[in-house]
Amino acid sequence: MTTQPSPAEPSDLAARAAEKHVVVVGGGIGGLVAARECAKVGMRVTVLEAADVLGGAIRRVDLDGITVDAGAESYATRGGLVRALVEELDLADRIVVPQAGGAWLAGIPGVGAAPLPAGGILGIPANPFQDDVRRIIGWSGVWRAYLDRVRPPLTIGHQLSLGKLVASRMGAKVRDRLVAPVTTGVYSASPTTSTSTSQRRDSTPH
Numbered sequence: 001m002t003t004q005p006s007p008a009e010p011s012d013l014a015a016r017a018a019e020k021h022v023v024v025v026g027g028g029i030g031g032l033v034a035a036r037e038c039a040k041v042g043m044r045v046t047v048l049e050a051a052d053v054l055g056g057a058i059r060r061v062d063l064d065g066i067t068v069d070a071g072a073e074s075y076a077t078r079g080g081l082v083r084a085l086v087e088e089l090d091l092a093d094r095i096v097v098p099q100a101g102g103a104w105l106a107g108i109p110g111v112g113a114a115p116l117p118a119g120g121i122l123g124i125p126a127n128p129f130q131d132d133v134r135r136i137i138g139w140s141g142v143w144r145a146y147l148d149r150v151r152p153p154l155t156i157g158h159q160l161s162l163g164k165l166v167a168s169r170m171g172a173k174v175r176d177r178l179v180a181p182v183t184t185g186v187y188s189a190s191p192t193t194s195t196s197t198s199q200r201r202d203s204t205p206h
């Protein structure tokens with residue numbers, strides 16, 4: 001007969017955590033949150049950051065005397081996780097609530113600017129027949145995007161380029177008028193040139 005190990009006592013867990021030394025590489029928000037979680041349970045934590053300041057893509061810069069956000073300036077309110085973290089950090093009174101106008105897409109070829117359609121991911125529409133999508137890609141774009149629904153998902157294969165994947169599944173109008181304004185606006189990356197790390201590594205000349 002085997003004996004089941006008895007559940008560890010909280011004091012044992014705390015003692016075991018105190019024996020650990022965790023090294024977090026990168027002091028962006030991801031690294032800082034990870035470091036904090038480890039520190040909260042009593043682990044010793046060292047954060048290694050290559051830059052002079054912590055924060056990574058979340059930073060502020062001084063432009064001709066005006067302080068502006070150079071990276072993230074908003075967070076998803078769905079789920080309440082970020083809000084809970086902000087409250088835990090005692091920063092809730094520093095939240096600036098944006099105007100309720102919603103996000104817009106700018107630089108859409110042939111359209112200019114338009115409200116970001118509701119739903120979807122990275123500009124990829126959840127439903128191409130929505131009015132706010134149709135206004136941007138037109139009926140020809142809508143029907144081309146609809147083809148995605150009638151093609152089997154397994155034909156996607158191992159495509160690593162977002163631009164190629166979106167264009168092949170939903171057409172060039174979705175790529176150029178919906179996805180490109182989002183990726184260039186948020187990530188400074190064109191969907192047609194951005195590739196995954198592994199693809200970039202593969203294409204490095206030897």
Ligand SMILES: Cc1cc2nc3c(=O)[nH]c(=O)nc-3n(C[C@H](O)[C@H](O)[C@H](O)COP(=O)(O)OP(=O)(O)OC[C@H]3O[C@@H](n4cnc5c(N)ncnc54)[C@H](O)[C@@H]3O)c2cc1C
Nearest residue numbers: 026027028029030031048049050051056057071072073074
């Ligand atoms: C212009 C812009 C606007 C954005 N707006 C929003 C927004 O409004 N809302 C939102 O939710 N998200 C937004 N994002 C995305 C969001 O900012 C990022 O997803 C998030 O900050 C990434 O955090 P991270 O810790 O994963 O990476 P990073 O912030 O990139 O941090 C990585 C850190 O690791 C360091 N590092 C890397 N390699 C090493 C190494 N070998 N040794 C030591 N240190 C190293 C880097 O110097 C950096 O500080 C925006 C991004 C950009 C660029």
